[in-house]
Amino acid sequence: xxxxxxxxxxxxxxxxxxxxxxxxxxxxxxxxxxxxxxxxxxxxxxxxxxxxxxxxxxxxxxxxxxxxxxxxxxxxxxxxxxxxxxxxxxxxxxxxxxxxxxxxxxxxxxxxxxxxxxxxxxxxxxxxxxxxxxxxxxxxxxxxxxxxxxxxxxxxxxxxxxxxxxxxxxxxxxxxxxxxxxxxxxxxxxxxxxxxxxxxxxxxxxxxxxxxxxxxxxxxxxxxxxxxxxxxxxxxxxxxxxxxxxxxxxxxxxxxxxxxxxxxxxxxxxxxxxxxxxxxxxxxxxxxxxxxxxxxxxxxxxxxxxxxxxxxxxxxxxxx
Numbered sequence: 369x370x371x372x373x374x375x376x377x378x379x380x381x382x383x384x385x386x387x388x389x390x391x392x393x394x395x396x397x398x399x400x401x402x403x404x405x406x407x408x409x410x411x412x413x414x415x416x417x418x419x420x421x422x423x424x425x426x427x428x429x430x431x432x433x434x435x436x437x438x439x440x441x442x443x444x445x446x447x448x449x450x451x452x453x454x455x456x457x458x459x460x461x462x463x464x465x466x467x468x469x470x471x472x473x474x475x476x477x478x479x480x481x482x483x484x485x486x487x488x489x490x491x492x493x494x495x496x497x498x499x500x501x502x503x504x505x506x507x508x509x510x511x512x513x514x515x516x517x518x519x520x521x522x523x524x525x526x527x528x529x530x531x532x533x534x535x536x537x538x539x540x541x542x543x544x545x546x547x548x549x550x551x552x553x554x555x556x557x558x559x560x561x562x563x564x565x566x567x568x569x570x571x572x573x574x575x576x577x578x579x580x581x582x583x584x585x586x587x588x589x590x591x592x593x594x595x596x597x598x599x600x601x602x603x604x605x606x607x608x609x610x611x612x613x614x615x616x617x618x619x620x621x622x623x624x625x626x627x628x629x630x631x632x633x634x635x636x637x638x639x640x641x642x643x644x645x646x647x648x649x650x651x652x653x654x655x656x657x658x659x660x661x662x663x664x665x666x667x668x669x670x671x672x673x674x675x676x677x678x679x680x681x682x683x684x685x686x687x688x
Contacts, residue, residue: 377555377602378507386508407541413467413476414511420466421454421501421514431455434500437519441571442654447578450553451502456516458498481513481536496534502549502570504536504588509552512542515570515588533569535589545593548585548600549573555583555603563665564604566592567649568611568620575650579658581665592624597631597638605636608668613643625674632671639668 372383388395394405425431425448434455438448456463467477474492477483483492499516506512513536538544548554550573554564565584567573576584583603587596592609600607609624611617621640628638641664643652653661 382507389508409476410480410541411510413472414480416470416472417463417482418452418454418503418511420463421456422452424457425453425455428457430457433519438500443574444578447574451574454501456494456496456499456501460493460497463494464492479539481539499534504547504549505552506547507552507555512547544588544590546595547588548596549588550585551599554585564600564607565665566600566607566609568617569648572649575653579653579661581658581661591620592627594627594631597628601636606639608639608641608665610641610643610649610665612648613645617643621674622678625671625678628671638671640671640674641665641668
């Protein structure tokens, strides 16, 4: 247990789950083992769906546009495979039919957020349709949710969801504020790097990883939470926050700085990188290269500098 907790940066509960799963021992909680068995069913269904989305991206002629889009974004085949990226066809019931053939019930798909109940209560439909799929994994590399990005040419299609990104809803075992995208890979790659980098989106994480900056993670559509800061400190005493160089990115950095202040303890803090206006890590690496990004990270500013800037904004400092 101590070995896993130190080497994999796990809490005791996580180490317990990991070892129990490897040994084939069901974990129970409370007065019965139902919750443990149900959780195992959820993980099995989500991992199965991740495999189906991945296979569809790799082999279906209907996923050609998705493959071409990922190529234009600069992703290599190795990167696509390593992150398990997939594609959900533009169908209302593709996954439901696949699950039925595999013996996975609609109740499991609904409970894990992969299926949505119709408003007239006449059944369910697939949540993810016509989207590139990003599996979201827990610290033990088990799929717990998905993010889906619509293809650029489909954004204006009235029959498709208009949002650029949609994500799985929170479930009884997936809480957005308690996990980070790419946490499982970043935690193991920490042994090869000197920093953990927090960025805003899936593609930013993937761009940093492909550029050789391995330990990078992203929050899941929420402001950085106390739990996520604690997760980061288990990997590095001074994680680097690298948000987009726009107003939204500046506001996100401000919220993170203010949230971290009550949590500070000896030897643990945050550092910050301000990207050029209009840039995010993905575009910056494509335009100026990984070495430039590394230089920015190496010159990350400490938390006290950021707090000083926030508190003195708009104040004349020429006099006492």
